[in-house]
Amino acid sequence: MLSVLIPVYNHFVKALVHDLHQQLTKEAVPFEIILGDDASDIQYSRTNEELAELQNNIIYFKADQNLGRSKMRNLLASRAQFDYLLFIDCDANIKEHNYISNYLKAIEKYKSSSCFLVNGGVAYRKEKPASDYRLRWRYGIHREQILAEIREKNPYKSFTPFNVLISKSVFSILTFDESITSYGNEDTLFGNELQKKNIPIFHINNALYHDGLEPNQLFLKKTEIAIDNLIKLWQQEKIDATFIRNNRLFATYIYCRKRKILLGGIKFFFLIFSSLLKRLLAKVPSLFWFDVYKLGYLVYKSSNGLVKELNFQRKAIMFYFSFITVSAASIILTKSVAFNEAPPISPPSIAGCEKSSSAFWALQLPPYRI
Numbered sequence: 094m095l096s097v098l099i100p101v102y103n104h105f106v107k108a109l110v111h112d113l114h115q116q117l118t119k120e121a122v123p124f125e126i127i128l129g130d131d132a133s134d135i136q137y138s139r140t141n142e143e144l145a146e147l148q149n150n151i152i153y154f155k156a157d158q159n160l161g162r163s164k165m166r167n168l169l170a171s172r173a174q175f176d177y178l179l180f181i182d183c184d185a186n187i188k189e190h191n192y193i194s195n196y197l198k199a200i201e202k203y204k205s206s207s208c209f210l211v212n213g214g215v216a217y218r219k220e221k222p223a224s225d226y227r228l229r230w231r232y233g234i235h236r237e238q239i240l241a242e243i244r245e246k247n248p249y250k251s252f253t254p255f256n257v258l259i260s261k262s263v264f265s266i267l268t269f270d271e272s273i274t275s276y277g278n279e280d281t282l283f284g285n286e287l288q289k290k291n292i293p294i295f296h297i298n299n300a301l302y303h304d305g306l307e308p309n310q311l312f313l314k315k316t317e318i319a320i321d322n323l324i325k326l327w328q329q330e331k332i333d334a335t336f337i338r339n340n341r342l343f344a345t346y347i348y349c350r351k352r353k354i355l356l357g358g359i360k361f362f363f364l365i366f367s368s369l370l371k372r373l374l375a376k377v378p379s380l381f382w383f384d385v386y387k388l389g390y391l392v393y394k395s396s397n398g399l400v401k402e403l404n405f406q407r408k409a410i411m412f413y414f415s416f417i418t419v420s421a422a423s424i425i426l427t428k429s430v431a432f433n434e435a436p437p438i439s440p441p442s443i444a445g446c447e448k449s450s451s452a453f454w455a456l457q458l459p460p461y462r463i
Contacts, residue, residue: 096173116193130155161274184305213299228378241296250339252284277319363389
């Protein structure tokens with residue numbers, strides 16, 4: 094019936110596994126809980142391994158070396174014995190007493206589809222964490238904690254493997270891209286492939302708490318890594334029109350890249366203020382300035398970080414110029430970018446992007462609610 098698959102890395106999962114086991118036992122369905130340890134430190138692996146010895150239907154294995162999130166998820170799916178796979182991240186915790194029951198009802202409702210996914214959603218606790226953790230908390234509250242009724246309007250954009258039920262047959266068609274070994278965007282790419290293959294994603298209100306909040310500085314670092322992955326995907330021509338429609342940051346970047354003056358101002362603004370922005374975000378968790386930082390970092394890194402020495406006069410001129418352009422960029426950053434229908438195309442290389450008219454689609458910029 095149900096295989097619960099939990100990729101684990103440097104996290105204690107005793108409370109999560111205990112609650113899941115209790116609910117599954119109550120429902121009296123065939124089940125297994127598989128913990129895939131991605132080469133965690135010994136203090137975590139020892140404690141988590143003991144769970145398999147204490148309770149039935151719990152399986153634990155540990156990789157010899159860190160595989161990355163995509164490869165570990167594929168490995169867990171290959172080891173599962175049941176037809177329905179419930180992926181849960183290791184830093185999640187149960188929110189509702191009927192969590193498993195809700196997914197069993199969803200299976201009954203959608204099982205006529207040979208391949209499907211059911212996304213339960215993400216929740217964050219109402220209590221404010223310590224100030225050093227509030228950037229990740231605010232981002233989660235305002236960008237990730239979304240009701241199913243809203244997620245259904247753009248079902249693939251809202252895909253996340255944090256808390257998702259997947260029929261095992263999906264993995265005979267599609268797997269997570271194992272070339273992505275570091276943090277970020279493997280879920281976006283998987284959701285993009287689901288959409289291209291017309292595999293349906295259904296959304297329900299069955300959230301888990303995301304309790305694995307990172308300190309502000311670490312969250313910024315992980316965001317940079319995710320953007321680095323985004324650039325690699327673009328260079329490898331794995332980003333197409335569908336992907337861009339579902340990724341607000343990259344859609345904004347494409348929009349700005351067509352306008353070289355705007356792009357130059359953003360880059361110069363980032364060069365001057367990136368260190369200041371990082372220090373500011375570490376103290377004041379502003380999502381607006383977080384968006385500005387992400388766009389600036391993407392613009393800067395996509396040009397390979399090349400910096401020319403500027404004399405004092407040129408710096409002064411560009412300083413004022415950057416304020417004008419970043420103001421324009423900030424308007425874009427607070428909009429959602431919707432693309433008109435366009436036939437699938439292969440994206441051009443970054444170097445030739447601004448010269449290719451086929452890379453840009455007619456843009457509409459309705460208000461984006463933060």
